[in-house]
Amino acid sequence: MIIKRRRTLLAVCSIWLTCIIIYLTKTSSDEWLGIPMPSRLKFSSLRTSLSGISSRMASTLHLTKEDLCVPTKNIVYVKTHKTGSTTLATIFYRYGHDRNLSFLFTFRQPHGHFRQEPLTPYSQPQVYPPVGVPYGEYERYKFNISAGHLIYHNKTVFDYLIAGRPKYITILREPVQQFVSFFSYFHFPERYMKIKADSPEERLEYLEEFLRQPSNYSIHARLGNRSIYIPNRNPQFFDLGLPLQQMDAPSDVTRALSRIEADFDLVLITEYLDESLLLLKKKFCWDMNDILYFKTNVLHANGTKLPENLVQKTKQWNSADVILYEHFNRTLWREIGKYGPTFERDLLDLRKRLEDLNNECIQGQVKNARTLKYVNVLKRNASVLCQDLNRNTHSYFVKITRKQKIPPDANEKLKKGLVPQFCHKNGTTGERL
Structure with a gap:
């Protein structure tokens, strides 16, 4: 190579x-x-x-x-919730880590996600500096990859913080299955309905009750004791910047859909991940080895089947997500039609490599007692490639941030207001974070 x-x-x-x-x-x-x-x-x-x-x-x-063509190294990946987005994130983490690229992470929240504080052009004091750049030299803060959770509003902030002309991508999942997973993962019965549920299976028993009169509940709930809010409907469109107050206005939904279509170079579909990754490989000028993956962060091994009446109620309550998903599902297949005559051959090649790697690397799966998620168990003496493919995002986050160094007391000083604010060249200062 x-x-x-x-x-x-x-x-x-x-x-x-x-x-x-x-x-x-x-x-x-x-x-x-x-x-x-x-x-x-x-x-x-x-x-x-x-x-x-x-x-x-x-x-x-x-x-x-x-x-x-030149391989793409500057990427804005908007990580949506419960869409297989963590599996996709590991691809970008592995690609960037192996090439010593710089990631846009905040040190104020676990795993570098921007949830509590919105990402703005003035966010430099709360982020890990790029590789080789001392903390505080904000004018040199240019990053290669953003791959964490955040609420996407527009390209302005990323065009300012990400080097070059980055490509924008995200991933969507069929709305019913996504909402079922979202409902269970974020403890809807406890947070919205004030009902104690001890397991994911027990939480889903309350889905029908929730969907009977969903408008009776608050539009969002606080996540733990932090000022982070989760929406109670259309969570995928919410992650992509559609406010809850606009989700019932067809004109607002249409306008937001057009904005996403204009901003993003590729929207992947969870149910067709392999097909999506082939498009990504071609658009990014990557190699087949760059898009290899093992599934991670899986909550339900085989998905969840709902009776038809609940399926319809779920779609109705998440109607904006249904519009979003159906639009970009059609877009994906139009893009596949332009791929060229080698698409089926390349798809078979990718799946054969994934199957071979699974047989070579993975002994089985176990359910994590704390997170209740299924994780892979590697075979003894697994190769470096096997270990890298099976590495979770937290492990990569630790390895990456060891290269993007901050002073040990940076977070404490930031909380106390002792870190200098970022100033534009014209002298204007941003609001304190």
Whole structure:
């Protein structure tokens, strides 16, 4: 792989060097002959020459578009709740960690998520600095990857904090199954209905009662003793920035849907994760090895089946999420239609690799007594690749933040207001976090 990339890099450099020499020679000859050469004509000539020469040389060197494209390393991944998003996050954590990339994490919350405090252009004092940048040198704070939980509002803050021109992606899950998992995971009976339930199975027994008159309950509940609120409906659209107060207004839902479509380069679908990852691989110019994964953070091994009346009530209560999911499910399959003739072959290749890795690495699954989630048990003497694929996001978070260092007392000083605020170049200061 390294040899192939070096060959590709040398070929691309040769193409551009040849183009520049040819263009300069041509321009000089024309000027010596006294032929006027407007700047617009020069640029047009250069563009045409580059395109033609690059195509011919690439053909001669047997290079494809995939050989010439540059792998994406600047990514904004909006991590939605209970959608298989943790499995996808481990792909980005592994990719970024192996390449020494910088992640946008806050040290004020567990696992680096932005939940309690919104992410703003003035958030630098509460985040781990990029790799190799001292804490406090805010003007140098440019990150490669954002992959934690947050509420997405628009691209402005990410375009400011993420290096280059990042690609934006997220993932959605079929709304009924997503809401069932969301209802159980966030303890809806306890938080919304004030009913004690001791297990996920027992909590689901109250789903029908909740959906009988869901509007009787508060629109959101506090998560623990922190000022973090969870919505009681349309949680996927909520994560993507649709306020609870706008979820019943068709015009607001349509406007938010259009904004997401304009902002995001790819929306993955949980039920078609392998197909989605192939699109990601192609859009990002990644290798097949970059999108390998093991499923993580699974609460119910085989999903949950509901009677049809509850399915319909769940869809009705989460109607905005249904619109969101159906729209981007159609979009996914349109994108698959543009993939090219190798799609089925590539899909079989990916699934074969995943099957082989599961057989090679995983001995079985056990249910974690504390989290009640299913986790993989690796075989004895599992390879480094097996260990990396099975590593959870917390483990990666620890490894990554060891490279993005903060002073030991940074969090305490921030709480006491002893950390300097971030200032724009024009001298304006943001609100204290």
